[in-house]
Ligand SMILES: Cc1cc2nc3c(=O)[nH]c(=O)nc-3n(C[C@H](O)[C@H](O)[C@H](O)COP(=O)(O)OP(=O)(O)OC[C@H]3O[C@@H](n4cnc5c(N)ncnc54)[C@H](O)[C@@H]3O)c2cc1C
């Protein structure tokens with residue numbers, strides 16, 4: 062369990078080893094505060110959707126999963142992409158409503174990010190990895206949480222660096238996204254050191 | 259075949275189930291209720307729970323000023339909430355000072371109406387007028403600042419307090435900088451900055467606030483000082499929409515305005531006034547100075563104005579003359595980067611330093627004055643920090659923030 066969490070945060074970091082969710086990663090990383098907000102939103106959504114998708118996958122989609130309904134020898138796992146996206150979208154919307162109702166302050170801090178997350182490939186990526194790696198339900202909770210934390214960590218780190226860079230003189234050609242991608246590359250090399258142990 | 263049918267059934271069921279679930283939860287948690295909003299103790303309006311206060315008021319024809327389409331960045335849609343409303347949201351903090359938060363001031367575009375509310379809005383919201391004005395003159399004051407004079411429709415008269423602003427609304431438009439008329443004096447600078455490559459367009463109407471720069475007794479005209487909002491250097495971003503559109507105007511063009519709005523007006527007619535400004539922050543300060551001088555309030559008025567170099571300085575003659583003819587008015591210009599051929603013998607440096615050296619340091623009267631500030635955001639920040647460090651009470655610092 063701890064293994065899964067740690068490796069999801071560091072060596073298998075979604076943003077820095079798999080470069081998933083890059084568009085959001087670049088777009089909201091100009092300030093640490095916003096990055097942290099988005100990070101928390103991602104952690105919450107990840108921790109909910111990965112286990113939920115695990116449940117759906119194992120009760121409906123995987124090979125012979127439908128045996129409980131008396132249907133044998135069916136493998137619907139090709140449906141996982143579309144099913145997962147639907148579930149993620151629904152969960153994000155429900156989360157939005159729940160936050161809106163019960164915690165307006167949190168809603169206004171995270172609310173703006175929730176729609177962004179629906180289409181974030183890191184979220185879908187985590188669910189697909191969960192299938193590929195045959196995690197069971199508890200493991201998928203751990204993985205969801207870990208991968209969320211990993212992504213949040215990466216975006217906050219990166220935002221902190223970018224905040225600093227904003228005050229530096231940077232050659233014209235490198236300004237903005239150019240340098241941002243180079244830095245992502247460098248941090249990612251740093252993170253890949255975790256794999257070696 | 260079986261697989262296809264089964265897959266279709268499963269995915270359809272799943273999607274329908276999820277949609278129903280989301281809808282049910284939404285209905286259970288955020289039911290459509292009507293609540294009431296009491297405005298200025300006199301008008302009770304219905305509002306849908308869950309809608310933004312700004313929209314709720316708008317659908318009842320109370321149009322609060324708004325320059326950012328409800329993004330929470332312009333701070334124009336302020337209302338004071340006297341009952342209900344919950345606590346100030348993080349999205350409002352950026353536009354509200356601590357004292358405002360304590361007084362219950364909120365941004366209407368961020369506040370979601372959940373239960374009955376009582377609010378007060380400025381009376382001017384009910385009295386604000388709406389006009390189609392005609393451009394009667396448009397001239398360059400500096401390379402990036404234009405003075406635009408608008409004439410009201412025949413018979414209309416415009417009453418406003420000095421320091422107020424109007425809202426300008428553009429139609430959908432497209433304009434090219436290469437079509438702009440540029441003053442011969444500034445053509446070289448425009449070429450250096452390569453401005454003629456810029457274009458800007460808007461598919462929808464855009465609204466922005468601009469301070470009124472003319473004398474309050476001229477009730478037939480509205481003079482605006484417009485600074486062309488350029489994109490950050492070495493980016494491909496478009497320039498500012500409304501300021502570009504205003505720059506493109508020629509005589510006899512029509513401009514839709516509403517107003518007056520704003521509370522950046524003289525708060526005390528006895529205390530000495532210190533006005534500190536830069537750039538187009540000149541606009542409201544100029545109106546205030548002329549009003550106070552004409553009303554003969556016998557207040558001492560000191561005006562500090564910061565510009566980069568002589569090309570960025572305007573209305574110099576006007577204020578020199580005013581200072582000559584009026585013993586209560588003095589003004590000081592500071593240039594932060596005078597050009598080599600400027601032959602400048604006046605003050606040099608940033609305006610907050612100059613104000614400190616010339617006025618604050620060793621002046622026992624400094625905390626007896628009211629301070630009115632208007633100018634670029636960085637300048638405002640520096641001046642406010644300086645004043646606070648000098649022990650000036652925040653309650654005597656009034657500032658008009660143009661940044662949105
Ligand atoms: C009370 C008040 C009074 C005011 N009085 C005056 C006044 O007297 N004179 C005056 O000149 N102004 C005044 N202003 C400011 C004015 O209202 C406008 O904010 C200003 O003119 C810019 O509006 P715009 O439509 O031209 O620019 P916008 O279209 O709002 O753009 C703003 C800036 O963003 C840049 N930009 C465009 N796209 C992007 C992007 N994708 N990413 C990042 N940046 C981008 C633009 O280049 C531009 O510099 C006042 C504001 C307030 C609130």
Ligand code: FES
Pocket residue numbers: 323324325326327328329330331332333334335353365366367368
């Ligand atoms: S409309 Fe509310 S801050 Fe701009």
